[in-house]
Amino acid sequence: MAKPASGKSRTAYVCAECGASFSKWQGQCGECGAWNSLSEFVVEPAASAPAARRSSWAGKVEAPKVTALKDVRHSEEARVSTGIGELDRVLGGGLVEGAVVLVGGDPGIGKSTLLLQALARLAASQPVLYVTGEESLAQVAGRAARLDLPLDGLRALAETGIEKILDHAVAAQPRIVVADSVQTLWTETLTAAPGSVSQVRESAARLVRYAKETGTAVFLVGHVTKEGGIAGPRVLEHMVDAVLYFEGESGSRFRVLRAFKNRFGAVNELGVFAMGEKGLKEVPNPSAIFLSGGSARQPGSCVMVTREGTRPLLVEVQALVDASPLSNPRRVAVGMEQNRLAMLLAVLHRHGGVVVGDQDVFVNVVGGIRVQETAADLPVLLAVLSSLRDRPLPEKTIAFGEVGLSGEIRPVPNGEERLREAATHGFRRAIVPKANAPKSGSFKGLEVVAAERLSQAIDAAME
Ligand code: TYD
Ligand code: MG
Numbered sequence: 001m002a003k004p005a006s007g008k009s010r011t012a013y014v015c016a017e018c019g020a021s022f023s024k025w026q027g028q029c030g031e032c033g034a035w036n037s038l039s040e041f042v043v044e045p046a047a048s049a050p051a052a053r054r055s056s057w058a059g060k061v062e063a064p065k066v067t068a069l070k071d072v073r074h075s076e077e078a079r080v081s082t083g084i085g086e087l088d089r090v091l092g093g094g095l096v097e098g099a100v101v102l103v104g105g106d107p108g109i110g111k112s113t114l115l116l117q118a119l120a121r122l123a124a125s126q127p128v129l130y131v132t133g134e135e136s137l138a139q140v141a142g143r144a145a146r147l148d149l150p151l152d153g154l155r156a157l158a159e160t161g162i163e164k165i166l167d168h169a170v171a172a173q174p175r176i177v178v179a180d181s182v183q184t185l186w187t188e189t190l191t192a193a194p195g196s197v198s199q200v201r202e203s204a205a206r207l208v209r210y211a212k213e214t215g216t217a218v219f220l221v222g223h224v225t226k227e228g229g230i231a232g233p234r235v236l237e238h239m240v241d242a243v244l245y246f247e248g249e250s251g252s253r254f255r256v257l258r259a260f261k262n263r264f265g266a267v268n269e270l271g272v273f274a275m276g277e278k279g280l281k282e283v284p285n286p287s288a289i290f291l292s293g294g295s296a297r298q299p300g301s302c303v304m305v306t307r308e309g310t311r312p313l314l315v316e317v318q319a320l321v322d323a324s325p326l327s328n329p330r331r332v333a334v335g336m337e338q339n340r341l342a343m344l345l346a347v348l349h350r351h352g353g354v355v356v357g358d359q360d361v362f363v364n365v366v367g368g369i370r371v372q373e374t375a376a377d378l379p380v381l382l383a384v385l386s387s388l389r390d391r392p393l394p395e396k397t398i399a400f401g402e403v404g405l406s407g408e409i410r411p412v413p414n415g416e417e418r419l420r421e422a423a424t425h426g427f428r429r430a431i432v433p434k435a436n437a438p439k440s441g442s443f444k445g446l447e448v449v450a451a452e453r454l455s456q457a458i459d460a461a462m463e
Contacts, residue, residue, distance in 0.1 A: 083121030092265015133184030249368025335365025351407025
């Protein structure tokens with residue numbers, strides 16, 4: 001907990017979950033209802049914040065003036081390739097000048113590895129700076145050498161004080177800075193302990209200001225807490241231009257980088273990597289890696305074509321349905337939203353006539369991937385049904401489609417593209433919403449079953 005604020009500063013209390021701020025401490029956040037999530041944050045009075053502005057890069061402060069937008073100089077296409085195609089894709093086509101990108105993920109998932117690899121390639125064309133607050137310079141150099149990265153232009157700084165970091169940055173004038181990790185940063189203007197929400201937030205704010213004023217692109221590395229937020233500071237998410245999450249299943253070598261927010265590109269864009277001996281390798285054509293790989297047909301499995309970001313992916317949904325000893329049977333969803341599963345099971349009961357009220361239902365999306373779009377509805381229900389009846393779906397079958405509360409199957413965007421992806425990978429049958437099905441009933445060798453109602457889809461899958 002923070003020490004009391006000194007002199008002129010004002011104290012506010014900031015919720016680590018949602019970022020709301022309050023003038024008094026309270027046990028529960030009035031905004032999001034989280035308990036014990038408020039921590040002290042010292043607000044510097046605007047007039048007396050010399051330290052925040054003292055670095056020379058701030059220059060002299062100009063009076064704000066109103067400008068016609070057409071007169072504003074902007075460089076729309078000023079994107080720099082990171083040299084890693086999958087990272088460029090998630091960024092929206094490369095790194096934008098002055099952009100601040102937060103890269104979040106569990107400890108050990110590969111954030112430092114990814115950014116070190118990117119930075120080493122970027123260093124060939126422009127000055128870069130890797131600021132490490134967690135590992136020593138020797139550890140960073142050792143890893144870079146092990147990964148066979150070119151070390152020439154790779155400049156690093158082991159430091160956590162934001163004032164010192166900015167002073168060094170001003171002197172070295174890098175075009176790209178990585179701060180690994182933002183949780184280790186602290187500013188001397190605050191009395192709160194390093195790692196506290198206020199320290200992290202203020203340090204990040206200083207880096208954001210630096211990025212905007214100098215046009216330097218900044219990557220902030222942030223560890224994710226057990227609750228899934230970027231450690232405490234969910235607050236950071238709205239300060240930065242882009243938030244990328246690095247995800248993966250423990251035990252799997254595949255890693256997925258997902259754009260959760262992006263002012264310069266599509267959200268939900270996915271980049272896929274494989275972690276190997278020489279660091280992260282791109283998987284530029286990831287379509288089939290999220291299938292479980294077993295060639296034998298299994299009950300409780302359904303392959304779907306999801307479209308996350310701008311490319312279709314084949315993903316396997318697995319379900320296990322088993323008689324429950326509990327009066328309140330379990331519904332567990334991994335890789336999809338739990339509430340949506342509960343809703344889908346209610347539709348299955350009401351409009352499909354399938355009773356699962358006395359069964360535990362577990363649903364898992366294979367490969368540690370998270371599917372957020374509604375196109376997963378139908379495949380989830382077919383997997384559940386297949387497990388319940390202990391009968392596999394017909395061979396080489398895929399499905400996609402949204403399931404409505406009245407049991408109707410609703411179309412999803414980019415149907416044709418999904419069908420093409422399935423055909424390319426040798427699938428022979430597709431159960432899809434009627435509006436997504438071609439009139440002829442087939443598509444490039446794929447037999448397409450058009451379903452308007454859940455009952456029709458069930459008949460097609462369980463025939
Ligand atoms: P790291 O980038 O340090 O993770 P983060 O910064 O997100 O905490 O990744 C560490 C993990 O990656 C560690 O468990 C070892 C593994 N790894 C490899 O498998 N191969 C490699 O070449 C490297 C550098 C790391
Ligand atoms: Mg790290």
